Amino acid sequence: MPVSKKSIMKSKLKSDNSPVASSLSRRNSSNGIRRETIIGWLFVLPALAFYLFFVIFPLIMSVRYSFFNWNGINEMTFVGLKNYITVFKVPNLFGTIINAFQLVIYFSVFPVGIGLLIASIIHRVASGKFGEIARTILFLPQIIPLVAAGIIWGWLLSSSGLVNEILRGLGLDAITRAWLGDFTWALPAVGFIGVWVLLGFCTLLLVTGINKIDPSLYESARIDGATWWNEFTSITIPLLKNEIGVCLTVTVTNALAAFDIVYVTTAGGPGNATSVPGVQIYILAFTQQRIGLASALAVLLMIMVLIVVIPIQLLSKESA
């Protein structure tokens, strides 16, 4: 197929610029090569310009701001590493980093763990239409805006919301509460929303991975009477290392950089129980006008993401 398409295009081009063709192919000098390089770079230029101007430049400015004391209006004053020291010293600020890593457990471990379970169940007992419907439905939360997920769960987890109603129905009145307003439970509740959003994504990615595994492995295991658990631990998990790595990368990044869900459901409260770097950067910069401090936290956030993501990438690529 590609051959015929190619030859059609070739002949079309030939008729278009045949005089130019001969002159071009004869010129094989270094001049021509340099010209090609320049043209090549011209192709990259628009993307590069956008990227440098709206991503790399602000990134450098973040680093620069982080060494200054600035309220956004007056003169900036250089303060060295003071903003970084403040982040580590003030419990409310350092707490955001701790919270971010706690969110990693909810956003990553649960979706990947439960996702593996569901994916292997779909593979084993629901490979037909039922499994397909299950996959589509489970994916649904992934396409709605996180803000909407936040609003929905903000209502469901409120004192008169669905979650408490179900608990009351089960006779568990004693544990009902306004989950997102509870100092102990607010962070796990936010984490649970993350599980709801990310579970379908992980499940589908893992199902695709399982479907790539040679079916004869499973068949011979089943002939030997392997249980679901045998299959799961000795075939599924080891052969899905790559997909698990991808899931972890995506979910960990989502957890550390969380903003939308937290901002909409709790805005960091109660107290600072659910405060994460993203929300704290927003509050410091845009309601408290402490640009330097906000930037120091922003730089730390970027470093955190890199420190966590790079090893995951290396490990999963290595074994693949």
Next chain:
Amino acid sequence: MKISRGEVILGRAFLLLMMLITVLPFISIFTTALYPSGTIPDGLSWPDNPQWGNFITAFKVANMSTLLKSSLSIVLMVVPIALLISTMAAFAIGQLRIPGANFLLFLFVFGLTLPMGGIIVPLYYMERAIGIYNTRFAIALPLIALYMPFSVYWMRTHFVNMPYEITEAAQVDGANTWDLFWRIHLPLAQAPITSLGILMSVWTWNQFLLALVLVENPAHRTMAGALGAFQGHYANDVPLLCAGTIVVLVPTLVIFVIFQRQIISAMLQGAIKG
């Protein structure tokens, strides 16, 4: 196959439970949205006197028609430009393999996991300085730039795997680089470009932080950005808030139902390649 009947039932029951947990929240906000505005309803019961008018009220107070136009115009600005320039860059890096290609690739890939919170503060001051803060470009221009790492990487994977003979043959025939790109390689790259376009449309529609910080008037934001503002105003009117959320979700859900296969496969491939 030696799968017992009990296991099949157990497994499917578990799947049903998971599907229920996924869908129940949507059902709950739907029934809630039908309660009289201003009341505090129960989680999942059907109202005695369903207030279908809540959807119309929400549509009006959320300024939906303006909002749809604004979101759509942002998508229509961002997606074509981002597609074109990222594909061009990826073509030069992956197919022409220009000198410095590896360095360029590294530079773009560096931005792949960059959290938006890391650059949002300088972006705000930059946009004020160059005068695009609070304009229709405020969200669009940074978004195009923020999509570059992923889209260049994504399209490069395609171009790296295209046989170089195609390029050589065309060059022998005297095609200039633009012809080579526009007439030969672009038609062959339709599939990855389509997936990328779908992905970027969904991401743009759902973009919240940039909208929140860079555009003051909610009616000029993206869907998600406006929904955030709507929540700020109607946090205490649960039925109206739920109605507004549904109104905002409907376009997304309709698109998802129509393009579910493409959306799902694009998102999964995107994660694997990214």
